[in-house]
Amino acid sequence: MREHIGFCGYNCHLCAARSEDYEIRKKMVEGWRKIFGHENYTPENVICAGCRNEGPHADTNCQARPCALEKGFTSCTECAEFPCAKMKNLMASKAGMLLWCYPRTAGISKEEYELCMQQFDSMSNLIRLGIKNGKFPDWLDNDLQD
Numbered sequence: 021m022r023e024h025i026g027f028c029g030y031n032c033h034l035c036a037a038r039s040e041d042y043e044i045r046k047k048m049v050e051g052w053r054k055i056f057g058h059e060n061y062t063p064e065n066v067i068c069a070g071c072r073n074e075g076p077h078a079d080t081n082c083q084a085r086p087c088a089l090e091k092g093f094t095s096c097t098e099c100a101e102f103p104c105a106k107m108k109n110l111m112a113s114k115a116g117m118l119l120w121c122y123p124r125t126a127g128i129s130k131e132e133y134e135l136c137m138q139q140f141d142s143m144s145n146l147i148r149l150g151i152k153n154g155k156f157p158d159w160l161d162n163d164l165q166d
């Protein structure tokens with residue numbers, strides 16, 4: 021699968037919001053309701069072209085995408101203001117979500133995890149891209165691979 025990382029670091033290439041299959045998006049939003057308590061998302065309003073593409077985007081309130089586009093960046097880690105208030109609430113890790121959402125994540129299935137959580141694992145991408153863009157020292161790259 022071709023990597024497609026959002027400006028905020030989200031794994032767009034792993035997100036079921038990009039699926040044309042209504043049933044897959046339905047399963048995803050049902051999982052979000054169960055795990056995160058999100059009530060507003062439906063298979064109809066969660067359909068996304070992917071952060072770097074034109075078209076509908078699942079997060080219609082995202083402030084990071086228009087800002088990064090206007091500045092001509094491919095990642096917020098290129099920005100002198102990183103990490104700003106517009107994207108801080110988009111920083112997440114899959115490990116953190118599993119813990120913060122416990123006990124709702126206690127019995128999570130592999131399917132629920134893959135549909136509902138893995139796309140939001142932005143922190144590891146932001147660190148990796150942050151190293152590439154001079155925000156962190158190079159030695160961290162080796163350390164993170166341990």
Ligand code: SF4
Nearest residue numbers: 026028030071082085
């Ligand atoms: S939350 Fe915004 S910046 Fe992040 S992937 Fe979605 S549209 Fe892109």
Ligand code: SF4
Nearest residue numbers: 084087088096099104
């Ligand atoms: S100001 Fe914030 S949202 Fe905009 S490009 Fe910089 S880090 Fe991203």
